[in-house]
Amino acid sequence: MTRPIRLLLADDQALVRGALAALLDLEPDLEVVAQVGRGDEVVDAARAHAADVALLDVEMPGLDGIQAAAALSASLPACRSLIVTTFGRPGYLRRAMEAGASGFVVKDTPSSQLADAVRRVAAGLRVVDPALAAESLASGVSPLTPRETEVLTVAAGGGSITDIARTLYLSEGTVRNHLSSAIGKTGARNRSEAAAIAAEKGWL
Structure with a gap:
């Protein structure tokens, strides 16, 4: 009998x-x-238990699921990762695949389909929620540069321009420029709206 x-x-x-x-x-x-309940415990647990497939939630302490998928891909490529999340955001899907995940499904997937997704990922195939794949193609790649993404992520936590500049070791003028550009690219009216739009699309 084949092992499970x-x-x-x-x-x-x-x-x-x-x-x-x-x-x-x-x-x-x-x-x-x-x-495990934390993303930074994934690689050690996968190694210790000789896991074939890791099912990863996106939002976890330590490392998020996408970072954990990247860590697994780098440290333990024999263990494939399948993102199973409540947050079916197209930007998450793109980032997960770029990080080395083999699949991406949402948590309300029927259990029989989830089991089938696990089998297909274990067999070396890629599995993606079809509705999310279509949405991801329609929404396109994030228009934000890595630095704009970084500035907007910090801005999402509140704090003044001075706080953001101090956190990222940038000048206040540079922070203002990046925020202005990010606001323009997201079509938002202000930085908090820009951060909300970018988060909703999975760009942050």
């Missing part, structure tokens, strides 16, 4: 992890071997 596909679940909500584990363990060819 060994799964690692990474989600900061214990209830969600438990529910996913219960559903996936019902499949005879899948076995949940480890669960």
Whole structure:
């Protein structure tokens, strides 16, 4: 008999992890071997438990799911990653694939489809939620430069121009220029609206 596909679940909500584990363990060819609540625990747990596929939530402490997928891809390429998230944002999908994730599905995917996605990822295929893939193509690549993204991410947390400049070791004039450019590119009226639009699209 072929050995089951060994799964690692990474989600900061214990209830969600438990529910996913219960559903996936019902499949005879899948076995949940480890669960973690932080993104920075993913690589060590995957290595310790010889996981074949890591199911990663996007929003976790330590590292987010996309950063964890990148870390897995770099440190343990034999373990494939499947992003399973509530946040079906097109920008997240693009960033996840660029980070080395093998798949991206939303949490309300039926359990039979999720199990099938796990099997396909384990077999070396790519799996993407079709509605999200279409939306990602329609919305295109983030128009923000890496520096604009950085400035807008810090701006999203509140704080003055001076605070942002101090945090990023930039001059206040440079911060104003980057914010002005980001506001223009997102079609927003101010920086908080620009940050909200960029976050909604998954660009931050």
